[in-house]
Amino acid sequence: MGKTPPMYPTNALDRGLRLIQLVRDEGGIRVKEAARELGIATSSAHRLLQALVYRDFLVQDETHAYVPGPAMSAGAAGLSWSRDLRRIATPHMIRLSRRVGNSINLAVHAQHDIRVLSSATVPGGTHDWRGSILPAHRTAGGKAILSALPDPALERLYLGVDHSAGVSTAEFDRLMNGVTWTRSTGWSISKGECEKTITAVGTPIQHRSGRTLGAMTITTHGPASLVGPGLDRTLRHLQHARARIEADLDELLGSAVSVT
Incomplete structure (x- = not known):
């Protein structure tokens, strides 16, 4: 069965998830690249990227590119209690x-x-x-x-x-x-x-x-x-x-x- 877009998408959430996918698949992204990919202002892209850094999905490397953070690859803790x-x-x-x-x-x-x-x-x-x-x-x-x-x-x-x-x-x-x-x-x-x-x-x-x-x-x-x-x-x-x-x-x- 094919996937269908959500009836009421949350734009900011969807954009954040798209950024996670981009970094996962391409290894890293910069602010201007993120803005271009999402079709949004650079300031908006920067806020989304910083939110993902705050939640450990992304980190910034020494070149200031955004790359996968620890939450990107973390599986379920698997602790029943x-x-x-x-x-x-x-x-x-x-x-x-x-x-x-x-x-x-x-x-x-x-x-x-x-x-x-x-x-x-x-x-x-x-x-x-x-x-x-x-x-x-x-x-x-x-x-x-x-x-x-x-x-x-x-x-x-x-x-x-x-x-x-x-x-x-x-x-x-x-x-x-x-x-x-x-x-x-x-x-x-x-x-x-x-x-x-x-x-x-x-x-x-x-x-x-x-x-x-x-x-x-x-x-x-x-x-x-x-x-x-x-x-x-x-x-x-x-x-x-x-x-x-x-x-x-x-x-x-x-x-x-x-x-x-």
Whole structure:
């Protein structure tokens, strides 16, 4: 059966999808080329491209061309419990964001990356990261999740023959330092590693079986509000919210759920 155009197309959405297809098939596109292909003004094409960058479908390379981003090739996470995790965690994240005055994110692990399932933002806080795909070894959430893996598994993941993370030995050593810190303290930190202006602290969220399901992070612009005198208070609120989430997960999911 042939495809028919939608009866009520959303022009901006359709144009954005067309840009994704063009970049997927041709490897990259520039603003003027996008405007010409879509028959729209250069300013309109630029806004569409920036929206796709914001959602990780595109990134800009060193020549300022727009090329495929991490969301372009990402498949489904395939986690049967991720919807329940997001639903349970969200109200606790909202309360936590109000208490600490910073944005909160919930992420799960996918190979070398983390995927942000939910965000609770506050005025003046970091932007809504929902749907973002970020390198696990550079984020507080990623370090919190990776801390649950044994060292040999981390070495295979990042330094194995078939690894595709592109992590240098020096970066791996920094990751292991962060993982060791998280294992000893119960919380992780990232200062300008993923984005130069972002500081984050995180904690793993675990199922009663001991498996780590994801991580919750507090993010802010700059380090002051997270690594200053108020850090102990912030961490208490973070750990309390995590405990409440884990308790609610246990009540809903029980012990029979598969978290592999």
